[in-house]
Amino acid sequence: AQTVTQSQPEMSVQEAETVTLSCTYDTSESDYYLFWYKQPPSRQMILVIRQEAYKQQNATENRFSVNFQKAAKSFSLKISDSQLGDAAMYFCAYRSAFTGTASKLTFGTGTRLQVTL
Amino acid sequence: NAGVTQTPKFQVLKTGQSMTLQCAQDMNHNSMYWYRQDPGMGLRLIYYSASEGTTDKGEVPNGYNVSRLNKREFSLRLESAAPSQTSVYFCASRLTGTNYGYTFGSGTRLTVV
Numbered sequence: 001a002q003t004v005t006q007s008q009p010e011m012s013v014q015e016a017e018t019v020t021l022s023c024t025y026d027t028s029e030s031d032y033y034l035f036w037y038k039q040p041p042s043r044q045m046i047l048v049i050r051q052e053a054y055k056q057q058n059a060t061e062n063r064f065s066v067n068f069q070k071a072a073k074s075f076s077l078k079i080s081d082s083q084l085g086d087a088a089m090y091f092c093a094y095r096s097a098f099t100g101t102a103s104k105l106t107f108g109t110g111t112r113l114q115v116t117l
Numbered sequence: 118n119a120g121v122t123q124t125p126k127f128q129v130l131k132t133g134q135s136m137t138l139q140c141a142q143d144m145n146h147n148s149m150y151w152y153r154q155d156p157g158m159g160l161r162l163i164y165y166s167a168s169e170g171t172t173d174k175g176e177v178p179n180g181y182n183v184s185r186l187n188k189r190e191f192s193l194r195l196e197s198a199a200p201s202q203t204s205v206y207f208c209a210s211r212l213t214g215t216n217y218g219y220t221f222g223s224g225t226r227l228t229v230v
Contacts, residue, residue, distance in 0.1 A: 009157070043205065045221035091159060102148055102167035103213045104175070107159040 006108035023092030031097035039089040087115040123222035138193040140208030149191035153204040
């Protein structure tokens with residue numbers, strides 16, 4: 001079974017600064033997808049960014065980018081120019097690319113990000 | 118608005134009571150999921166349904182049952198609620214075989230006293 005580990009329960013960043021959230025995963029599969037989800041106090045789960053394992057290029061979405069290291073099974077999220085609205089719980093998640101797995105998501109335990117003035 | 122609708126949003130139960138959490142999606146998704154979220158544990162899969170008429174256990178199925186009533190609806194039932202089932206419950210859906218992502222409901226906060 002796949003596991004996802006987020007070793008930073010809480011992180012803090014000053015507004016306009018850059019912060020990196022860590023995620024490692026364990027799998028024996030070669031093809032899969034990785035995700036970062038944001039959960040603000042409203043509880044809504046919001047997709048931040050997605051990475052396909054077969055793509056070597058790191059995904060980028062505006063101020064959000066990932067550092068995907070397949071061999072190391074590492075998938076970190078970098079938030080540049082942090083804003084107060086970035087304060088939230090962030091979850092790393094894994095999904096197998098193989099059919100028959102019903103596209104189940106496996107989540108890490110989350111990192112709570114605080115943004116200070 | 119299109120999406121995943123969960124009801125109720127909040128619920129308090131006494132130990133031993135039963136209840137059903139409702140989930141409906143109007144996006145013609147085939148797969149649906151129930152997760153629970155607990156502090157320090159992330160989201161854990163309770164049950165899922167890959168298609169209408171099928172359901173399977175996830176990581177933490179004990180104490181729960183599910184019904185995939187039709188393609189739109191996937192309900193989660195607690196037959197005899199226990200304090201350990203105090204949690205936030207999320208329903209999600211997805212159209213498998215595509216690059217479309219998951220759509221999550223807004224969650225149900227359940228407290229069992």
